[in-house]
Amino acid sequence: MSSHDPVLVATTPPDDQVRDARTPPKRVEGGVMSKPRGVVVTVIVALLALAWLFPLLWALVNSFREYDYTQANGYLSFGGWTFANYEDAWSRGNFGLHMKNSLLITVPAVLLTLWLSSMVAFVLARFSYRFNLTLLGVFLAANLLPPQALLIPVFRMFREVPLPYFMSDSGSMLNSFWALILVNTAFQLGFCTFVLSNYMKTLPHEIYESAELDGASVWRQYWQLTMPLVRPALAALATLQVTWIYNEFFWATVLIQQGDKLPVTSALNNLRGQFFTDTNLVAAGSIIVALPVLVVFFALQKQFVSGLTLGSTKG
Amino acid sequence: MSHTDEAPQQAAAAAPAQAPPQGREKKLPARDRLTVILMVTIPLLLVLLLVWLPALLSVVLSFGKWNGFGGVDTIEWVGFQNYEDIATIYPPFWPAIQHNLIWLGFLFLFPTLLGILLAVILDREMRGSRIYQTAFYMPVVLSLALIGFIWQLFYSRDQGLINDVFGTQVDWYGDPDINLWAVLVATAWRHTGYIMLIYLAGLKGVDASLREAAAVDGASEVKTFFNVIFPVMRPINMIVVVIVVIESLRAFDLVWVVNKGRNGLELIGALVAQNVVGEATRYGFGSALAVIMMLISSVFITIYLRNVFREERRG
Numbered sequence: 001m002s003s004h005d006p007v008l009v010a011t012t013p014p015d016d017q018v019r020d021a022r023t024p025p026k027r028v029e030g031g032v033m034s035k036p037r038g039v040v041v042t043v044i045v046a047l048l049a050l051a052w053l054f055p056l057l058w059a060l061v062n063s064f065r066e067y068d069y070t071q072a073n074g075y076l077s078f079g080g081w082t083f084a085n086y087e088d089a090w091s092r093g094n095f096g097l098h099m100k101n102s103l104l105i106t107v108p109a110v111l112l113t114l115w116l117s118s119m120v121a122f123v124l125a126r127f128s129y130r131f132n133l134t135l136l137g138v139f140l141a142a143n144l145l146p147p148q149a150l151l152i153p154v155f156r157m158f159r160e161v162p163l164p165y166f167m168s169d170s171g172s173m174l175n176s177f178w179a180l181i182l183v184n185t186a187f188q189l190g191f192c193t194f195v196l197s198n199y200m201k202t203l204p205h206e207i208y209e210s211a212e213l214d215g216a217s218v219w220r221q222y223w224q225l226t227m228p229l230v231r232p233a234l235a236a237l238a239t240l241q242v243t244w245i246y247n248e249f250f251w252a253t254v255l256i257q258q259g260d261k262l263p264v265t266s267a268l269n270n271l272r273g274q275f276f277t278d279t280n281l282v283a284a285g286s287i288i289v290a291l292p293v294l295v296v297f298f299a300l301q302k303q304f305v306s307g308l309t310l311g312s313t314k315g
Numbered sequence: 316m317s318h319t320d321e322a323p324q325q326a327a328a329a330a331p332a333q334a335p336p337q338g339r340e341k342k343l344p345a346r347d348r349l350t351v352i353l354m355v356t357i358p359l360l361l362v363l364l365l366v367w368l369p370a371l372l373s374v375v376l377s378f379g380k381w382n383g384f385g386g387v388d389t390i391e392w393v394g395f396q397n398y399e400d401i402a403t404i405y406p407p408f409w410p411a412i413q414h415n416l417i418w419l420g421f422l423f424l425f426p427t428l429l430g431i432l433l434a435v436i437l438d439r440e441m442r443g444s445r446i447y448q449t450a451f452y453m454p455v456v457l458s459l460a461l462i463g464f465i466w467q468l469f470y471s472r473d474q475g476l477i478n479d480v481f482g483t484q485v486d487w488y489g490d491p492d493i494n495l496w497a498v499l500v501a502t503a504w505r506h507t508g509y510i511m512l513i514y515l516a517g518l519k520g521v522d523a524s525l526r527e528a529a530a531v532d533g534a535s536e537v538k539t540f541f542n543v544i545f546p547v548m549r550p551i552n553m554i555v556v557v558i559v560v561i562e563s564l565r566a567f568d569l570v571w572v573v574n575k576g577r578n579g580l581e582l583i584g585a586l587v588a589q590n591v592v593g594e595a596t597r598y599g600f601g602s603a604l605a606v607i608m609m610l611i612s613s614v615f616i617t618i619y620l621r622n623v624f625r626e627e628r629r630g
Contacts, residue, residue, distance in 0.1 A: 041436055046443075048433075049450035055504065056453065058476065059465050075479045116361065119354035127351070133627070135355065137620055142366040144616045146565045148584040149605040152376060152591055152598050153369035156383065186365035189358055194623075218347040222354070247458030249568040250584075254592050265458045269572065279467065279474040286464045290457055297456045301449070304456070305512070 056290075063283035070280060085284035093271050093285050098264040099292075102246055105177050105263055109184040110241045114234055116185065117192035122222045124193070125200035126208065136194065143190030147250050154183065158255060170258065179255045180263070184245045192237050195307075199233040200226060236307030239300045243293050264289050370609060376602035383596045390599070397603035408604075411581040414495055418502075418582070419563035426503040427559055430510025435540060437511070438518045448515070452508035459505065459568035466501040491579025498569050498580060506562070510555060517551030518544070550622055557619045564612055583608055 062075065069080025090096065120139065124132050158173035168176030203226065211221050227234075252266045259267075271278075271285045297304055343351065377397055379390040401408050433451060437444050454462065469476045470487035478485060487497040521544055529539040545552070567584040570576045575593075576585025583604060590601030 038441075042441060045433070045436055045441075045447050049447045052450045052454070052504070052508070055465050055469070059468055062468060070474070075474065075476055116358040120358045123351055123355050133624060135359070136627075137624075138359070138367070139362060140620060140623065141616050142362050144561060144612065144619060145366060145370060146561070146584065146605075146608045146612050148565065148567065148587040149373055149609040149612070150366060150369035151587055152602050152605065153372035154365065155591055156598070157369070182361065183365055186361045189362055193358075218343070218350045218354075222350075243456045247456075247461070249458055249460040249571070250588075253571065254588055257592070265460050268461065268464055277467070277471065277474075279471050282464055283468055286461055289461050290465075293456045294453070297453070305452075 059283045059286050062280050063287050065280055067278050067280045085280050086288070089271060089281050089284040089288060092281070093267060093288075094260075095264060095267070095285070095288055097260060098262060098267040101177070101261060101267075102263040102265070102292075105180045105184070105252075106242060106245045109181045109188075109245050110238055112181065112185045113188045113192055113241055114238060117189050118196050118227065118230070118234070119222065120189070120193045121196035121200055122226055124197040125203075126218075126221070126226075136197070139190040139193045141190070143187060147187065151254060155254060175256055175258050175261055177261070180248075180251055183251050183255065184248060188241060188244065192241070195237060196230060196233055199230050203229055232306070235300070236303045239296060239303040240307040242296055243304075246293055373602045373605045373609065376599055377606045379599040381598040383591075383598045393599070397600050398607075400600065401603055401607070405600075407577075407581040407586055411583045411586055414580070414582055415563060415566070417495065418499065418566055419560060421499045422502070422506055422559050422563055426506040427510050427555065430507045431514050431555070433507070433511045434514035434518060435544075438515060448511070452512050454505040455508045455512065457505065459502070460572045462501050462505055463498075463569045463572040466497070466504075470497050488573050489578075494573065494579045498573060502566070502569060510558075513555060513558070514548075514551065517548055521547055550626065553618065553622050557615045557622075560615050561612055564608060 062070070063085050064081055064083070066080040066082045066084070070077070073079070117139075120135070123129075124136060155174070158179045161173040162171060163173055163176060163178065165171060168178060170176055173179045207225060207229075208221060211225055216225065246263075247265055248263075249265050252263050256262050256266070259270075268282075268285055268289055271282050376390075378394060379392050380396070381390040433447075437448055441447075457465075467475070467488065472478060472484060472486040472489065475487065477483070477487065485493070488494050525543050525547065526539060529543045534542065565584055566582050567576075567588070570580040570582050570585050571588070574580055576582055576589065587601050587604045587608070590597045590604065
């Protein structure tokens with residue numbers, strides 16, 4: 001969730017919740033409500049849920065309406081349907097390019113985050129070294145620091161690091177996708193390490209004993225034994241990370257100053273004129289930007305929810 | 316792996332899962348030891364280099380005056396001058412502190428409590444519970460920047476829904492007396508679902524027999540929640556508190572897309588960014604603001620980590 005989301009939701013996942021990620025949750029619900037009160041509560045919740053959906057629906061409806069029509073008849077009217085806002089937003093916002101930028105940042109960052117954090121998590125879960133808790137602390141706390149607090153040194157460091165022109169046409173880390181990939185990865189490592197190591201701790205210890213008897217190296221124990229077993233957790237985390245890094249706004253805004261390099265979330269501003277804003281156009285742009293994460297969300301809803309709940313505590 | 320290695324390997328495998336730390340480390344063959352070291356140090360270096368080193372440098376820079384153009388040797392060390400200036404002659408600072416506090420109070424009083432209430436209600440057997448949940452947490456996958464744009468459809472002075480319905484002419488995002496509240500409502504739209512999800516996950520872990528015992532004793536549902544469930548949820552309650560505080564401190568995206576954190580929307584996070592990417596680059600001054608953010612967040616990071624580690628040891 002942009003710079004805001006990487007706040008951890010977690011303490012230790014109890015075994016039964018880890019199992020939840022694999023099999024549909026079977027649980028005792030919080031009890032059945034008494035009839036009359038149940039009806040009142042249901043009605044209130046249903047109304048609230050409708051209110052919650054309304055902003056998105058409103059954006060969707062008006063993204064399909066002509067600006068001139070809504071100006072003449074007001075937004076409470078009906079009619080003036082068109083697809084032109086989408087064509088217009090796509091070309092004026094240059095969304096093709098920015099979507100590609102987002103893809104080039106998000107995919108490598110998510111893969112790198114999962115790979116690096118799974119290695120640390122494996123060591124933390126598999127061995128009990130004296131530094132384990134300290135190490136976890138270093139990663140976790142990094143995840144919670146406000147990114148703004150690190151902005152100036154990171155900005156300056158990236159400006160000083162030269163990159164060959166085939167890697168970055170600005171010639172430095174600043175204004176390059178590498179900067180965003182690395183910064184996002186560094187920030188997300190804590191959360192992923194924490195969730196994965198907790199998940200790995202629930203794996204039966206015996207599998208490692210027999211692996212050792214077979215003479216499997218530590219790397220093989222990690223790559224061929226552990227990684228396939230933690231696939232549910234990886235899937236859940238990947239879903240979360242895709243939405244968070246795709247939505248990331250702060251680092252993209254401050255580290256990328258060349259307009260054509262911006263990821264799509266930060267590029268929405270292109271649709272706002274200085275003195276005049278076409279709301280219907282903004283609506284179409286918003287829907288375009290929201291569409292990829294909403295698709296991911298609906299396709300992988302189970303993973304998304306278990307990702308957020310994976311780290312939660314039994315209390 | 317050679318044959319001579321296998322005897323100690325077996326001995327290690329036979330030892331209980333929590334083997335003495337140093338013993339285990341010594342028994343790893345050299346190649347595996349190298350693997351473990353690499354698995355930990357590569358991610359660790361990334362976090363140290365991109366999070367902890369910048370954090371430290373922010374502290375150092377906060378004691379200097381530097382416009383960032385010259386080399387590091389052009390920094391003029393001024394002691395606590397920046398902090399003094401921030402508190403005395405930097406007009407946006409106190410409004411920013413005030414706005415961050417309002418942000419915190421608002422998030423707690425409305426979306427956080429509503430999110431918890433919704434979680435408690437939706438945890439029950441209720442027809443369509445899943446659908447309601449989906450409605451509430453759909454905004455959670457959208458970025459705050461995007462949410463700023465979507466809510467423009469309500470807030471725009473000439474084209475917004477609110478003014479259309481009530482026949483008013485209020486510039487919700489532009490008027491410095493009210494834009495903070497407008498932005499907070501948009502934030503609440505997303506925050507409620509986030510808290511609901513975290514709390515739902517926590518409630519899942521509550522032992523069902525506790526609730527049954529309370530029901531047998533004839534306790535009412537409300538009483539059961541406050542006397543039985545809520546105390547058991549202590550770790551989750553604490554996490555919710557920490558999340559809300561840290562999110563309020565980090566808040567940035569929404570105010571930045573509305574007006575770059577000016578004219579009624581001053582927040583500390585936005586002030587830091589203004590001092591780096593704005594017209595005037597004042598690295599020392601911006602760093603001092605960053606350090607203030609870091610100091611506040613470190614209190615809550617400590618609370619959070621203590622919470623996590625207590626669970627860790629218990630597990």
